[in-house]
Amino acid sequence: MSISTSPDKLPSVDEILEPSPAAQLRRRAFRHYGFIIGGCVLAFIVLMALTAPILAPYDPYDQELTERFIPPIWHAKGDWAHPLGTDYYGRDYLSRTMYGAQVSLMIGFTVMLISGVIGTAMGVAAGYFGGRVDMVITFIITTRLAMPVILVALVVVALIGGSMEVVILVLGFLIWDRFAVVMRSTTQQIRNLDYIAAAEAAGCSVFRLLLTEVLPNVVNVLIVVATLEVAHAVLLEAALSFLGLGVQPPTPSWGLMISEGKGHMFFKPWVISIPGFALFALVLCINLLGDGIRDITAPENRN
DSSP states (O other), X not given: OOOOOOXXXXXXXXXXXXXXXXXXXXXXXXXXXXXXXXXXXXXXXXXXXXXXXXXXXSOTTOOOGGGTTOOOTTSTTOBTTBTTOBOTTOOBHHHHHHHHHHHHXXXXXXXXXXXXXXXXXXXXXXXXXXXXXXXXXHHHHHHHHTSOHHHHHHHHHHHHOOOHHHHHHHHHTTSOHHHHHHHHHHHHHHTTSHHHHHHHHTTOOHHHHIIIIIGGGTHHHHHHHHHHHHHHHHHHHHHHHHTTSSSOTTSOOHHHHHHHHGGGTTTOTHHHHHHHHHHHHHHHHHHXXXXXXXXXXXXXXXX
């Protein structure tokens, strides 16, 4: 018996060669310009921080008072011995900028991890359990939102003393509120969906249900909040260091470099423009990368 197949019922090439989910993810990533630009700039800054001990031309702490305020190479009096110039103490600005990337990245990502664990745990618990648990956690979040972060951080750091460890702990225990609010709202939205009810009916424990059903479905929102908090932590550290209550000299922090150069900004503008541009580039690329990850992993894009 012969089987006739009409041409209009033949499978299309797209159906035969349908790309895998990983291939679709790669395709969306390469088409998202914000993700590409943010990822490339962040990769460059991370590479600069990691290779600073090898590629930095000078020790960032070495002072040479006879070479104070050498301008960068784009100035007429610039010197290739110091491509980005020197500061008031004759320290090489390229070396201090490279090592400053280490400080900003370490503080930003460590603060994000601390605040993310606290805020995510509180938000998921409030959104899933509801009732009195939600009421207590909402009260804690409201209390935290009533306290200005920068003022509380200034008071605590002024009482304890400024250092990198103190800044990380203070900011980590202060900026968890965005994680908590977003995770609470997102968990409430998926709490009553069918797959959650099916997992409960199958006898999954609460811990396993939260770990395998809730968290994987809020991870794209969590990534966006995490990137925002990294950028937020970097800016807060720079503000505290600028005010003299963050990372202490002579540690090469970008905020501290701006603070040290603010008295010479009108006649030696590179002493604040170089670390200021570095901060701007880091915060911008982190936000572009987080926005790109959200767009790429969004459920509506999973075709």
